[in-house]
Amino acid sequence: MRITLLVFLFISLFSSVLKAQTPNDGLMMAERNWCSMLQYSHSAWNEYWEGTDRRYNENIGTVSTQSVMFMTNYGISDRLNVMAAVPYIWTDSDVSYLNGQKGIQDLSVWVKYQPLEHAFNKSTFKIQVTGGLSTPVSNYVGDFLPFSIGLHSKTASLRGILHYVLDKGWYATAQAGHTWRSTMKSDRDAYLLHDELIYSDEVPVPNVFDATGRLGFVNDKFQAEVSYEYMTGLSGDDIRYNDAPFPTNKMQAASLGAFAKYHFGKLAVQAGAGQVFSGRNVGRGTTYSGAVFYFFELPEKKKEAK
Amino acid sequence: MSISLRITLLMVLFLGFTRCDKTPVNPALEPYNETALDANGGTWKTYILSSGSELTVPAPELSSSDSYTAELADLKAKMAAATSEQKEAARFWGSNGVLRWHEIARELAAEYNAAPKVNPDGTYPVPDVNNPTNYPRFPFANPPYTSRALALLAIAQYDALVTAWNYKFQYTRLAPYKNDNSIQPLIPANDLPSYPSEDAVIAYASSEVLKFLFPGEKEFLTAQAEEHKESRLWAGANVQSDLDAGEALGKLVAERVIAYAKTDKMGQANNxxxxxxxxxxxxxxxxxxxxxxxxxxxxxxxxxxxxxxxxxxxxxxxxxxxxxxxxxxxxxxxxxxxxxxxxxxxxxxxxxxxxxxxxxxxxxxxxxxxxxxxxxxxxxxxxxxxxxxxxxxxxxxxxxxxxxxxxxxxxxxxxxxxxxxxxxxxxxxxxxxxxxxxxxxxxxxxxxxxxxxxxxxxxxxxxxxxxxxxxxxxxxxxxxxxxxxxxxxxxxxxxxxxxxxxxxxxxxxxxx
Missing domain, CATH: 1.10.606.20 (Vanadium-containing Chloroperoxidase; domain 2)
Known part of the structure; x- marks a missing residue:
């Protein structure tokens, strides 16, 4: 459930909710264009999947995760963008006597490259790839789930994106990515993995595959989108029966999301929502978010951010 | 560079990240050379037995006997036929059997340390010793339960080994590799008399007591004890009669420890x-x-x-x-x-x-x-x-x-x-x-x-x-x-x- 939280958080932050030129959408910043974003996100669940069993736990109640994330994106060229993001996260429960956690989580950087853009009669097809790295930037506790603000694991990711857009603005995007995750260092030096006792403070965190399908509309002023997202851990065990989650758990989630975004000159505002509807070892989270964007063009060449 | 080539290269890069197993390997316990024999160990004070001589271990056949000669031949045949897994098992159990069984006990304690989930009516189910594999599994290995489990295991091992030492130094049967130079043991040799086998004693005193404490694990524990016992043949460290006498003694001591445990009032602790x-x-x-x-x-x-x-x-x-x-x-x-x-x-x-x-x-x-x-x-x-x-x-x-x-x-x-x-x-x-x-x-x-x-x-x-x-x-x-x-x-x-x-x-x- 904690992991769920996190994973879901990532999903909502970087895919369904925040839809402007993110590591896994089909949009690119134009050369010398620069965009920064501040986003607030609130995610909560009172049911979670313990393994595949959906349950409520009176001792946990409703767990909420809130975050404020700063993200910035720069167009080195029309085909090459770089991005970075860092969130501050805080967690809490309405009934649990356990302390919520708070802190700066992980710094992420990405490079997004567009190797192909092909114009048809009234539409355009694009292929993009994104490579990313992330690392924890504070010494938060990664295995105090579901209250940890992250898993305290370093990651590397690679994803491919197919983007098809009609000249009138309707578009469809499909993306899939693989995230490699390093082991995390626990404060404990023994833990169960698949019912085997491991005598180490190094905890393996499963790698992740995720995929998204999006349908939306975009023009110079307005963008709206609905999306379906799926993620799964590629190894790992289930939450022990009636016990707390642990970073070794195999997390899966499928969710639906939507957002709308409107531009006012150099500013844009966005509101979005997402809902996990099936999962494994994750919370059945509902997420709302709002974001403000600021666009800026460096002198010389002038292009529209799209 | 053509687009298709670029995409191909990216795919290769993508697949190039092979999935590696990130699970840490537990620290190895290597067999070591035990120099101190503690020849007076058979006189040490026991816990549940009155002394190391309370139980009887029958005298072994002499090393000059035909039956012992046949046992040596059988041992050599088993060593020669040992697979690489069996040789690995010989070294695994050969490090220190006492510690191996404590590892098993700690793992079982961790696995069984789970508080039962509330029933729909707000009551809590209680683990049932007579249906140990039904949820909630018996036992709930909480700290008091685990403290007693580890104590009973350790005392069974100790009382059994004091008895084994008593007879080892009474009968002083040499280890097979001391009786036959052609036997090269897979673990460090020592001067400890080999009858009854301390490893078989540990395997069966431990496994029988743990079966009482974790009754849902009988099959697993039996298999572990059998492998521990057999591993001494693959290692060239004991002949069959050393092992059989050790098994019998281990089981006898376990019976006594279990009888003690049945009357120590743990049965009423959850009243x-x-x-x-x-x-x-x-x-x-x-x-x-x-x-x-x-x-x-x-x-x-x-x-x-x-x-x-x-x-x-x-x-x-x-x-x-x-x-x-x-x-x-x-x-x-x-x-x-x-x-x-x-x-x-x-x-x-x-x-x-x-x-x-x-x-x-x-x-x-x-x-x-x-x-x-x-x-x-x-x-x-x-x-x-x-x-x-x-x-x-x-x-x-x-x-x-x-x-x-x-x-x-x-x-x-x-x-x-x-x-x-x-x-x-x-x-x-x-x-x-x-x-x-x-x-x-x-x-x-x-x-x-x-x-x-x-x-x-x-x-x-x-x-x-x-x-x-x-x-x-x-x-x-x-x-x-x-x-x-x-x-x-x-x-x-x-x-x-x-x-x-x-x-x-x-x-x-x-x-x-």
Whole structure:
């Protein structure tokens, strides 16, 4: 459930909710264009999947995760963008006597490259790839789930994106990515993995595959989108029966999301929502978010951010 | 570069990240050369047996006999036929069988350390010893249960090995590689007489006792014992009659230990019907603000009559005489001072304080605090390369003291029934789970005080480190906000006192 939280958080932050030129959408910043974003996100669940069993736990109640994330994106060229993001996260429960956690989580950087853009009669097809790295930037506790603000694991990711857009603005995007995750260092030096006792403070965190399908509309002023997202851990065990989650758990989630975004000159505002509807070892989270964007063009060449 | 080539390259890069297994490999226990034989080990003081000569091990055939010659031939054939897995098993079990079985016990404790899930009607199911594999599985290996399990295992090993040593040095049958130069054992050779086999003794004393304690694991434990026994043939370390005599002796000792365990009053430790009386007795003593469960819905207290379980190193009258004085009265200045400290930790703790709380949490899904110290002892034994009987003595002294500490602590807890800090002040939030029993005194502190006292005596060069560990374990519960400082301090002192009874035994058991 904690992991769920996190994973879901990532999903909502970087895919369904925040839809402007993110590591896994089909949009690119134009050369010398620069965009920064501040986003607030609130995610909560009172049911979670313990393994595949959906349950409520009176001792946990409703767990909420809130975050404020700063993200910035720069167009080195029309085909090459770089991005970075860092969130501050805080967690809490309405009934649990356990302390919520708070802190700066992980710094992420990405490079997004567009190797192909092909114009048809009234539409355009694009292929993009994104490579990313992330690392924890504070010494938060990664295995105090579901209250940890992250898993305290370093990651590397690679994803491919197919983007098809009609000249009138309707578009469809499909993306899939693989995230490699390093082991995390626990404060404990023994833990169960698949019912085997491991005598180490190094905890393996499963790698992740995720995929998204999006349908939306975009023009110079307005963008709206609905999306379906799926993620799964590629190894790992289930939450022990009636016990707390642990970073070794195999997390899966499928969710639906939507957002709308409107531009006012150099500013844009966005509101979005997402809902996990099936999962494994994750919370059945509902997420709302709002974001403000600021666009800026460096002198010389002038292009529209799209 | 063409687009298709670029995409192909990216795909190759993508697939090039091969999935590697990130699971850490547990530290290896390598077989080592045991120099000290402890030839007088057969005279050491036993726990449940009256002495190392109470049980009889029949005399072996002479090494000049035809049957022994045939056994050597059979041994050589088995060694020659051993697969690489069997040779690996020979080295695995050949490191130190006592420690291997403690590893198994700690793993079972961790696996079975799970609090039963609430029923739809708000009641809690109780593990049933007669249906151990039905949910909730039997046992719930909580700290008291695990302390007793480790003590029974260690004492079975120890009493069985004292008996084995008695007959080893009575019959003095040489190891097969001493009788036949052509046998090259896969593990370090030593001068210990081989009949009865100490490994078969350990395998069957351990597995039979663990089957009693973890009855859902019979199949697994039988397989482990068989492999342990057989591994001695693959290793070239014992002939079949050494092993058969060891198995018979191990099983006999296990029977005696199980008979003891059936009458040690653990069977009545979860008598929830008796709690009303226990509470009204406390009320009659003036204790009106009494602990209640922090679980939702309220969970029956963990093993409320564990304090009646038979202790190893002192009797019940001594325990009651040694019982810690009452905690500060709720609302008194001393009490409020302790509560204030926790209000501070609840609002903020340093990362180091949080690390300490997490490191010692030893909650569900772990081998509990007694398991934590059992592991520490195993590491010290391995470092010192002790032989099996001396290893078993350390484990028995330690774990008997920790079970005693559990009993003493449970007596104090259910005598004073002090509420947890979060019950007195609900604004106090914790960074670790609140255990389902009263606060005073701290179980971690009592277990750790006893453990550090015993291990400091047995490993004096490690005394400072061990005492610091105990202090840290004790304070971890304050940082976690589940214990008042006086719970931890008094618990640590009480545990040390329990440990001193075990040290008294160690001084007079014939091994020092």
């Amino acid at each position: 929830q019907a008796g709690v009303t009386q226990l509470r009204s007795d406390a009320t009659a003593r003036g204790i009106t603000e009494q602990w209640t469960s922090r679980d939702i819905p309220s969970r029956p207290p963990m093993l409320p009559f564990f304090f009646n379980v038979k202790t190893w190193n002192f009797d019940q009258a001594t325990m009651i005489a040694d019982r810690p004085a009452p905690p500060p009265a709720i609302g008194s200045a001393d009490f409020n001072k302790a509560l204030d400290e926790l209000r501070g930790f609840s609002k903020s703790r340093t990362r180091e304080q949080q690390r300490i709380a997490n490191y010692w949490a030893d909650g569900t899904g772990t081998y509990t605090p007694p398991g934590h110290w059992d592991r520490k002892a195993a590491e010290l034994i391995y470092e010192k390369q002790m032989n099996e009987i001396r290893s078993a003595r350390v484990m028995a002294l330690l774990n008997a003291a920790m079970e005693d500490a559990g009993v003493v602590c449970w007596d104090t807890k259910y005598y004073y029934l002090l509420p947890r800090p979060s019950e007195v002040d609900p604004s106090i939030e914790t960074c670790t789970g609140i255990p389902n029993f009263p606060a005073y005194t701290s179980g971690h502190s009592t277990f750790s005080g006893a453990a550090a006292e015993v291990l400091s005596h047995l490993f004096p060069e490690k005394s400072t480190e061990l005492q610091n560990m105990a202090k840290e374990a004790s304070e971890s519960r304050i940082y976690g906000c589940i214990h008042y400082r006086f719970d931890s301090e008094v618990g640590l002192t009480s545990g040390k006192k329990v440990g001193q009874y075990a040290v008294q035994r160690a001084l007079t058991d014939g091994a020092e």
